[in-house]
Every structure is written in C-alpha cells, then in structure tokens.
Amino acid sequence: MDLLRAMAVFVSVADTGSFAAAAQAQRLSAVMVGKHVRQLEERLGARLLQRDTRKQRLTEAGAAFLAEARQVLEQVRRAETVTERLGDGARPRGHLRVSAPLTLGTVAIAPLATAYLRAYPDVSLDLALEDRAADLIAEGYDAAIRIGPLPDSDHLVARPLRPYRMMVCAAPSYLRERGTPASPAELIGHSCLNHLLWHPNAGWRFASLGGEALRLHGRFASNHGEALRRAALDGCGIVLQPEVLLADDIAAGRLVPLFEDDLPPPRPVHLLYPRDRQPLPKLSRFIELVMETLGPRE
Incomplete structure (x- = not known):
C-alpha cells in the first residue's frame, strides 16, 4: 500500500464529495479510488467515509484524519522541493503545474506560459485546461486561474486579475x-x-x-x-x-x-496559489508575470 497516495486520494474524495469526481481529479478509475480508501481504512482500523448511493460523507474519525492528512501532504510537498530551496534562490527551476479554465487558459494563459518558459529554461510546466475547479492542494497544483466568486479558504492566496467581460x-x-x-x-x-x-x-x-x-x-x-x-x-x-x-x-x-453599453456584468478572475511563507522562485516568477500581464489596470 502506498500510504501517501492513499492519503491524497482520500483528501480528494473529501474535497470533491464523490469517488467519481475524485477519480477524475486523481486520474484514476473509481474502482482504484475505492481501493485506496478501503486500504487506508483497514490500516487505520476506522471508517473514514459514510457511503451512500450519491456521495460520500466524512465520519467523525474521517474529519479528524482529514485535517492531519492535509498537513502531512503539504509537508511532503515542501520536502520534495527542498533542493530547489537550497539552490540558487534567484534562478527558477523545477516543475510547475497550473490549472486554468479552457477559453481563458487557451487565449491568455498558454501564451503567458510559453513566455515564462522562454525566460526560465530550467523550469518545465504543465498547463491543465478544463472548466472545473481543481483542488490545488489535493491535486498538487502550484497555481490556478479561477473565474467567478471564490469560497473562503485559509489555505490559498487569491490575487485579483482583470474581470472576465x-x-x-x-x-x-x-x-x-x-x-x-x-x-x-x-x-x-x-x-x-x-x-x-x-x-x-x-x-x-x-x-x-x-x-x-x-x-x-x-x-x-x-x-x-x-x-x-x-x-x-x-x-x-x-x-x-x-x-x-x-x-x-x-x-x-x-x-x-x-450593445456595448448593455452587456452582462463582468465576473471576477483570480490567480490562486497555496499559502506559503517561502514560495519557490519558480512560483514567485510565475506570479509576477501573471500579475504584470493580466493584473488590474490602474
């Protein structure tokens, strides 16, 4: 059993509310998602999810374990980037994962991403384009572009961009x-x-x-x-x-x-990234480029 993988899958199920949605987020089959959760429950000796025909609900043990699992996964993420933190702090390097809506991502974020890669040759970048609110923490994204109102979060920083007209x-x-x-x-x-x-x-x-x-x-x-x-x-x-x-x-x-004076009201757009006291250079430079290119006009 891959304990860390099982924990990541469990967090994804808790965040998305179903095995099917977690399977899409984790790029697994729903059967494999269920297998990971069952193995985790067997290891812990406790039921983490209350299952019914439509969705999964956390048990009391599941809610307590979820909070600890998030912290463990975040610590693992930080440990995996320790070499980047110890290296040349002024030079972005490593791998960056970004999520964005399909149309905005294709037209605005993809050209920005290629400009970023030209500027920083030691970085590789995955840009996932889909009209779905990816879970940055559970799915391991470094940053995301979101259109529309945002739920409150203690785990993410939200920087406003130009509205979506x-x-x-x-x-x-x-x-x-x-x-x-x-x-x-x-x-x-x-x-x-x-x-x-x-x-x-x-x-x-x-x-x-x-x-x-x-x-x-x-x-x-x-x-x-x-x-x-x-x-x-x-x-x-x-x-x-x-x-x-x-x-x-x-x-x-x-x-x-x-009807230029009578259009639907614009929707807010934000750049989201995990709250981190010391963001890696690869993310800091990406944030700077997004804000310079798509940030609010003064």
Missing part, C-alpha cells in the same frame, strides 16, 4: 443579411449561437432587462467557445463569448460588437 458580436455579413438588432430584446428574432455547457435556463442576461434571462435559439450550438467564434465569423449567427476570445476579431473588423 462578455461581448455580443456578429459578422458584418450576418448583419447585412438579417439586420442589426437595436436592443437585446430584439435578439429573440435572430439566430444566436449557444454554448452547450451553459444551463438551459440561464439564458443571456442584460442590465436593461433587469436581470431577466433571454432564452435564445439558433441553428448552431457547441460546447467550445472557439467553435462558436468560428461560426460567428462565418455569419451563422450572433455570439456571446468572452472579450478575450473575440478582441482580435473586433479590432480587425471581422466581428461587430453589439
């Missing part, structure tokens, strides 16, 4: 053919490009409509923002997507922005 756009060819809507309410008569991962009842929301959701329809939908962007460029409809994805097309005139 949405834009409504259409290609000039579409507007010539179908006309330009004068207000969000007129979108009901247009072909709109919807994201498949958005909740069906979420709709598109605008300040002028008092927060009421417009449930709009069109002939094309996708689970990927880049596919929706391409459809908009080809004149297939009106798109609602992040400014960071559409900015170059707007600047080049390939897409025309609509």
